Amino acid sequence: MPRLAFTHTFWDGFDSLEKPIRAGVRKAMVKFQALTVAELNADKGLHLESVEKARDPRMRTIRITDFWRGVVLAPDDGSDVFLLVNVLPHDDAYTWAAKRLYSANTATRALEVRNAVALDQLTPLYEETARTAPKLLFSKVSDGTLRELGIDDQVLRAVRSLADRAQLEAFATLLPEDQLEVLQHLAEGFSPEEVYRDIVAERRPVDAPAEPVEDLATVIANTSARIRLVTGPQELEEALAKPFAAWRVFLHPSQRRVAYRISYGGPVQVTGGPGTGKTVAALHRVKYLLGREDDSRILLTTFTNALAAGLRESLALLLDDDEELLKRVDVTTVDAFANSVVREHDAHTPAPAGDREQLRLWGTVVKRLGSPFNEQFLAQEYRHIVLGQNLTDLDSYLTASRRGRAKALGSGRRTLVWQAVELFERLLRERGETTYPGICIRAADLLREHGPSYRHVVVDEAQDLHPAQWRVLRAAVATGPDDLFLTGDPHQRIYDSRVTLGSLGVQTVGRSFRLRVNYRSTEEILTWSARLLAPVTVDALDGEGTDSLAGYRSLLHGRRPEAVGCASQQDEVSALVEWVQQQIENGISPDEIGVCSRFNLTLDKAGDWLMAAGIPVVRIKGQIAGGKNGVRLATMHAMKGLEFRAVAVLGVSAGAVPFTREVTPAEVDRLQHEADLLRERCLLFVACTRAREALRVSWSGKASEFVPVPTLE
Numbered sequence: 001m002p003r004l005a006f007t008h009t010f011w012d013g014f015d016s017l018e019k020p021i022r023a024g025v026r027k028a029m030v031k032f033q034a035l036t037v038a039e040l041n042a043d044k045g046l047h048l049e050s051v052e053k054a055r056d057p058r059m060r061t062i063r064i065t066d067f068w069r070g071v072v073l074a075p076d077d078g079s080d081v082f083l084l085v086n087v088l089p090h091d092d093a094y095t096w097a098a099k100r101l102y103s104a105n106t107a108t109r110a111l112e113v114r115n116a117v118a119l120d121q122l123t124p125l126y127e128e129t130a131r132t133a134p135k136l137l138f139s140k141v142s143d144g145t146l147r148e149l150g151i152d153d154q155v156l157r158a159v160r161s162l163a164d165r166a167q168l169e170a171f172a173t174l175l176p177e178d179q180l181e182v183l184q185h186l187a188e189g190f191s192p193e194e195v196y197r198d199i200v201a202e203r204r205p206v207d208a209p210a211e212p213v214e215d216l217a218t219v220i221a222n223t224s225a226r227i228r229l230v231t232g233p234q235e236l237e238e239a240l241a242k243p244f245a246a247w248r249v250f251l252h253p254s255q256r257r258v259a260y261r262i263s264y265g266g267p268v269q270v271t272g273g274p275g276t277g278k279t280v281a282a283l284h285r286v287k288y289l290l291g292r293e294d295d296s297r298i299l300l301t302t303f304t305n306a307l308a309a310g311l312r313e314s315l316a317l318l319l320d321d322d323e324e325l326l327k328r329v330d331v332t333t334v335d336a337f338a339n340s341v342v343r344e345h346d347a348h349t350p351a352p353a354g355d356r357e358q359l360r361l362w363g364t365v366v367k368r369l370g371s372p373f374n375e376q377f378l379a380q381e382y383r384h385i386v387l388g389q390n391l392t393d394l395d396s397y398l399t400a401s402r403r404g405r406a407k408a409l410g411s412g413r414r415t416l417v418w419q420a421v422e423l424f425e426r427l428l429r430e431r432g433e434t435t436y437p438g439i440c441i442r443a444a445d446l447l448r449e450h451g452p453s454y455r456h457v458v459v460d461e462a463q464d465l466h467p468a469q470w471r472v473l474r475a476a477v478a479t480g481p482d483d484l485f486l487t488g489d490p491h492q493r494i495y496d497s498r499v500t501l502g503s504l505g506v507q508t509v510g511r512s513f514r515l516r517v518n519y520r521s522t523e524e525i526l527t528w529s530a531r532l533l534a535p536v537t538v539d540a541l542d543g544e545g546t547d548s549l550a551g552y553r554s555l556l557h558g559r560r561p562e563a564v565g566c567a568s569q570q571d572e573v574s575a576l577v578e579w580v581q582q583q584i585e586n587g588i589s590p591d592e593i594g595v596c597s598r599f600n601l602t603l604d605k606a607g608d609w610l611m612a613a614g615i616p617v618v619r620i621k622g623q624i625a626g627g628k629n630g631v632r633l634a635t636m637h638a639m640k641g642l643e644f645r646a647v648a649v650l651g652v653s654a655g656a657v658p659f660t661r662e663v664t665p666a667e668v669d670r671l672q673h674e675a676d677l678l679r680e681r682c683l684l685f686v687a688c689t690r691a692r693e694a695l696r697v698s699w700s701g702k703a704s705e706f707v708p709v710p711t712l713e
């Protein structure tokens, strides 16, 4: 009986195929599991046929539907594994198949594919310009070294014609996978020894014979990173249902550089725009640290419970569910961690009061004291200055820096503020309550007293942490090599926390890295979303200087985002329903569609209308709604860290985005006003950059001032 395997090139496209085509693929694959090789060759429905003028004589096509063909690599050496490599419309399938050549990498021994025709055509053109180029990209690496790293004749010739990294990127889709990775790493500055250790030795089978074996079944077995072999119907179902998690295996060189560095002298920060694989880099760093030591414990934190649940799942996937390793990592939010520390040591643990409750309490304070300040001002002063700097008495407040606050306060007025702070804290105490930063400050004190509990702390979504949260993290791990590994994007700051990491004992100078390649969204979505931030600058992650999205790019292409103005909210929601229906018809399953808005009320309405149209919906609040089928509905805040194939951002109207009520009036505090506007702008940016393939932004009435003008044609 033949066996069946799939390559990642097949998976990349499978998700986006329309339903009948996916059904056709399933049907064809079932045949591969039921028929003998002779029967397969004779089967009229499958119509296994060779491809004329193919560079690889093993290329075959099979019939999927009237218009679609599967491309299969068939063994010609007596082995029995058939490899499904792509599914394309009829003519494209033949053109694609004719140009591809599969071969075994001489170093990794894995199966790779190249566009042999395009390489032959392009190389002479590049050679021509290379003759006059002042410098060539790989001039310092000898042919012998390149061959040892698996570069073969055809690729070597192309490699010798490349002048810079941009040209290598232009060749990327043509080159065999392992060879491309080797070249990208060399271009990034890794030494040949490092490349051999991290890529070749990682993939080469330990028992590889001196001379490469060419039979297809062995070579396929050597390619577990890119090829999945399925042996029974159930495995086939599982394989088709569960997408191939490429990030587990393939890292961009810039990701590998940060995640697998042997050691860092102290805290490290990794920044990058949305979707650049920061979370992936953080997960790989955890894997690396676990493997380096036998007993160390690691704290992996992120911002929300939902994201922590996602991280836990991804980590289990990356560690192949190895219980021993997983036991050594605590994955949680900073607040939950701080709370657990306080619970462990204190007999009595006050509960945190919510933002609204606190504001009401500040209202009481203002009334009782007849304070000249309003509750909004006091709440912000308390959060940013008092808790931010952990000020515990009037004297320290009188001399504290109030950077970031516009209104200057002399000592008389500071004394009045402090009276309000004291009353606020007393009222909280009487209610048996505290604030989240208050819990963090207490936890940090306890950790300092009892000693750090982790050897390493890895922080994802670091841009939104309050100084009090940084204090807990700082105290959770002893100062020293590999203590803190931080990933974050200052363009996605949506909670207005202002920190200067250096002042909190987190010095990342000389250990800052940036990721620039977006793996999530199309270039069209990125360009559109980046325009939202074009008018502003954002502070750097560590609070020193500013950050930018320069060099941020995607290698994926797709449709342009739609920006749609509607006459009324009814029209907007009705158009949304149509759009969602369209996405589902295009083969996107409901749980891969995200609908988000600034307000829950708008989501309620969208949910009602979608359900009325027979479309299931799932509300995302706190926890990720794993498993349940339905279009995901989430507020913009809850979209943080998530991603969907298609995203609709609803209600991007004036007054809603930015949300007037959440923006401090300029006359109360000019700097706070600007910070609030920036936060709201970033919130829209976060929402839009959750989209992988399709983005739709809509409003009713007047558009939000943030929507780029002119909007898309």
Ligand SMILES: Nc1ncnc2c1ncn2[C@@H]1O[C@H](COP(=O)(O)OP(=O)(O)OP(=O)(O)O)[C@@H](O)[C@H]1O
Pocket (backbone or CB within 6 Å): 246, 247, 250, 251, 252, 255, 272, 273, 274, 275, 276, 277, 278, 279, 280, 281, 489, 492, 518, 519, 520, 640, 641, 642, 643, 689
């Ligand atoms: N090396 C890789 N190969 C393939 N896919 C990758 C790779 N790195 C990341 N991805 C994919 O890109 C997407 C974004 O990755 P990730 O969530 O790590 O980015 P991020 O920078 O943390 O994003 P954000 O800041 O927007 O939350 C995910 O779908 C992830 O699986």
